[in-house]
Every structure is written in structure tokens, then in C-alpha cells.
Amino acid sequence: MSENSAPPVNRMVITILSLAGFFVAFYMLAHSLGWTGPLVCGVGDCATVQSSKYARVGPLPVAALGLVGYMLILGMAFLGIQPGQRNATIVSRALVGLSTVALLFSAYLTYLEAYVIHAWCQWCVISAILATLIFIAALPEWKRLGGNDA
Numbered sequence: 509m510s511e512n513s514a515p516p517v518n519r520m521v522i523t524i525l526s527l528a529g530f531f532v533a534f535y536m537l538a539h540s541l542g543w544t545g546p547l548v549c550g551v552g553d554c555a556t557v558q559s560s561k562y563a564r565v566g567p568l569p570v571a572a573l574g575l576v577g578y579m580l581i582l583g584m585a586f587l588g589i590q591p592g593q594r595n596a597t598i599v600s601r602a603l604v605g606l607s608t609v610a611l612l613f614s615a616y617l618t619y620l621e622a623y624v625i626h627a628w629c630q631w632c633v634i635s636a637i638l639a640t641l642i643f644i645a646a647l648p649e650w651k652r653l654g655g656n657d658a
Contacts, residue, residue: 552627
């Protein structure tokens, strides 16, 4: 791919999806830190999910991990659409790795909602859908990993 060609569409899609994920995670984090009132949850039982012991990993709210994850993905995808980085395999490696971690962590959290907590949070489901779409959008990066620019 020429450096003067259009940015990879999948990376632009990842940028938009990760930005949406950032806002979802920020809303959830703001709630867990007491910056907002009750969660607006039209579907499901967000309060039950967010008050469960699984809403934290040690001292950190799960939403903080999501926020950092989405920021990392956003940063790498944005870097990957810049003319000097469109062929950089480090960007491809990062997008494949980060999107895989996001997908697996979301799958684990979805499992907890379904089989352990027995409640659903619409924001968690939206985040899981976004993580899945980011993973799918990152699949073309496997092809780019054959390049030689690190």
C-alpha cells in the first residue's frame, strides 16, 4: 500500500468504534466514581451488575479498564491512519492484540452477567458489541502483518 493512498478503511472504522466505546466506558466510570446520579438503563438491570463484586478488578472499576483499553485502541487506530504509519506492522500487531484482549475480556464479562450475576447491563452489552465489532474490523490487520516495516 502506498503511503499516499487513502487511509485503511478498517482503521477508520476502529477509530470510530473505539471512540464510541470510550464514551460508554467514561459514562460507566463516572457513575462508579459517583460523578453522576443513577444509571440511565432502559433495558436490563444495570444497578445489579454495577453493584456486583465483578464490577471491580481489585481496587479498579471494570469501566476504568475499559476506558484505558478503548483509549489504547483509539490511539493505535488513529496512528495507523496517519500517512507515515499506514504500513507499520507495529500498528497491526497492536490492533490485533488489543482487539483480541478486548473481545476476550468482554466475553468473560458477558459470561458473568449471564451465568453468575443473572442480570444484564445495557451499557455492558453495548461495550461488548463494540469490542466484537472492533475485533472484526481488526481482522484485515492479519494481512498487513506480512509487511516488513516495524
